[in-house]
Amino acid sequence: MKRLPLTSMTLALCFLSMHSQAQVTPAYQDQAQLHAIAKAVSPQRIEQDIRSLVGFGTRHTLSETQSDTQGIGAARRWIKSEFEDISKACGDCLEVYYLSKNISAEKRIPDTTEVVSVIAIQRGSHDPNRYVMMSGDIDSRVSDVMDATSISPGANDNASGIAGTLEAARVLSKYSFSGSIIYAALSGEEQGLFGGKILAEQAQKDGWRIKAVLNNDMIGNIEGINGVINNTTARIFAEGTRQTETAEEARSRRFTGGEVDSPSRNLARYIDWMADRYIPNLDTMVIYRLDRFGRGGHHRPFNDLGYPGVRIMETNENYHRQHQDLRTENGIEYGDTIKGVNFAYAAKLTALNAVSLAGMAWAPSPPVNVQIKGAVQPSTTLSWDTLNTKQNPQLKGYKIYWRYTDAPQWQFSRYVGNVDKFTLENVVIDNYFFGVASISNDGAESPIVFPGAAGAFGE
Structure with missing residues (x-):
């Protein structure tokens, strides 16, 4: 030798x-049950929900609230009724309610407006005050962020996230868990992340032990502005050093490390790990940033208060389909319409959320x-x-x-x-x-x- x-x-x-x-x-x-959960997510139901949300014309935060068919008021009542139907099917296993607050004197909400989110909670059997959460945003917008009347389908941004949250609730409500799961349809995102701020502050006030926030904002587009068409990848944005870190904690971290191991980063690693095991043909990119460059989402208000939270979304964005008036110019169709949503892909990302929520809710607390x-x-x-x-x-x-x-x-x-x-x-x-x-x-x-x-x- x-x-x-x-x-x-x-x-x-x-x-x-x-x-x-x-x-x-x-x-x-x-976990055989996690494979079953992933397979149970339905692209057809997600498509139906996105079409229903698009049908409200606009879901702008400042839009109509009295109509039964148009505006954000009709949209949130429909979402609440869907959660209530899901709850009825599981023996009233969900607590469904509105969470609201009057907002005024803000740059994008100058006049007093009631910002109303829809919350559904599936209580855990042994540790009901430990929560994991999936959220989407109700509101939509066109080019002018203050335009509350023009047609604003918001099919991908963010009917896809709401449809995914509803579908996750349908699938997971058939199971019981040790910890609690929150399904949140948050309002006021385009006007300043107000729905998230209201819920995060209420959670802190009530002493909720939130271990994970999975914010889903645009989970249905596979055709990028750069010409890339890909339905096999997704992004998970996760902040580094937590916002609530003290000066003493920062000094300690300088000598012991932890810049890339915030709870949000390790939550993202957990979701990436779940994708590898339970979601066929999906590779997730964990991105070491709060959100897209210089931008933000509804997980941020939770991060601001120290809660672990990430944004899950498509990899290839198409900016012609975001925050645009409906029009055609130089042969390019602008606007966030149903044509830009791939329902099978939205179902794939919804399944990723569902298995991650279930895995954490079944597991012991971190x-x-x-x-x-x-x-x-x-x-x-x-x-x-x-x-x-x-x-x-x-x-x-x-x-x-x-x-x-x-x-x-x-x-x-x-x-x-x-x-x-x-x-x-x-x-x-x-x-x-x-x-x-x-x-x-x-x-x-x-x-x-x-x-x-x-x-x-x-x-």
């Missing part, structure tokens, strides 16, 4: 030592108070608070994950049992990023929590 040089031998032994720690016991357990030690030591020790067993009766134990610091996704893992502390022998803290996930008895996993304040998903 050829003898390795000492330096190579040493490196090989270190490599083997590190990988001996990466025992996946138990290995990830494929670990709390995750800490790490190992400076100038050969090994790395992680610790966390054990979860409340009344809220998490499905808890089996915990799994430690780690990856190289420049790797986009978690690479190595070890199940460590139902403990609150574990040492990875001969895995040097300086060379990797680490995190901890909670595991259920049937193998459902929570998002991974990076140690310290930078990665915390909250209590």
